[in-house]
Amino acid sequence: DQQVKQNSPSLSVQEGRISILNCDYTNSMFDYFLWYKKYPAEGPTFLISISSIKDKNEDGRFTVFLNKSAKHLSLHIVPSQPGDSAVYFCAASVEDYGQNFVFGPGTRLSVLP
Amino acid sequence: ETGVTQSPTHLIKTRGQQVTLRCSSQSGHNTVSWYQQALGQGPQFIFQYYREEENGRGNFPPRFSGLQFPNYSSELNVNALELDDSALYLCASSFQGTSTDTQYFGPGTRLTVL
Numbered sequence: 001d002q003q004v005k006q007n008s009p010s011l012s013v014q015e016g017r018i019s020i021l022n023c024d025y026t027n028s029m030f031d032y033f034l035w036y037k038k039y040p041a042e043g044p045t046f047l048i049s050i051s052s053i054k055d056k057n058e059d060g061r062f063t064v065f066l067n068k069s070a071k072h073l074s075l076h077i078v079p080s081q082p083g084d085s086a087v088y089f090c091a092a093s094v095e096d097y098g099q100n101f102v103f104g105p106g107t108r109l110s111v112l113p
Numbered sequence: 114e115t116g117v118t119q120s121p122t123h124l125i126k127t128r129g130q131q132v133t134l135r136c137s138s139q140s141g142h143n144t145v146s147w148y149q150q151a152l153g154q155g156p157q158f159i160f161q162y163y164r165e166e167e168n169g170r171g172n173f174p175p176r177f178s179g180l181q182f183p184n185y186s187s188e189l190n191v192n193a194l195e196l197d198d199s200a201l202y203l204c205a206s207s208f209q210g211t212s213t214d215t216q217y218f219g220p221g222t223r224l225t226v227l
Contacts, residue, residue, distance in 0.1 A: 004155070036218075043117065043203055043218025044156070089155050100169055101216075103148075103155030 006104035019077040023090030030092040038087045080111045117219035134189040136204035144209045145187040150201040
């Protein structure tokens with residue numbers, strides 16, 4: 001039973017356009033959400049987070065949107081760059097100091113030059 | 114500032130054997146978490162150690178055990194290996210008391226069980 005779902009295994013986007021990665025969760029107790037990026041042969045790297053008290057958080061080219069009623073969050077990358085090509089994981093936690101992240105299966109983003 | 118390192122990079126074992134994976138935390142970090150990432154899936158939380166004691170555990174059987182040492186390095190031990198234990202094992206270090214986004218992951222150890 002997957003509590004965090006990323007229904008698109010892969011996504012291809014043209015350089016300069018917007019990339020939108022989606023994530024759905026089932027556990028209404030989750031109140032802290034994160035996105036990680038992973039390159040081959042490296043560990044996941046933290047990208048951006050959002051607390052359930054917000055519906056948007058922005059950091060440079062990256063914006064995360066949270067829709068609590070739909071239990072849905074999305075990561076927008078604008079403009080997309082070839083260096084953004086990686087696997088993106090959505091993760092959720094019950095509290096922002098919680099030790100138990102629940103990760104989605106990941107979406108592989110390919111940004112084409 | 115040194116990052117999180119893991120050893121070995123790759124490992125091949127046979128069913129029933131035991132394995133020990135190692136992790137060196139980032140300098141200044143006192144907490145380490147271990148994750149299992151099966152092929153095509155996201156990382157799954159195994160357990161966390163804080164000040165040498167287990168501080169939370171995911172849905173993994175007791176044959177998965179760990180240690181954290183006074184220098185905050187850590188080991189993951191898996192006994193009686195099964196084929197399904199084949200995965201990438203990630204450790205992540207952090208400083209307890211900071212927000213969850215400050216977990217730093219190592220590159221992982223890829224374990225293959227034959």
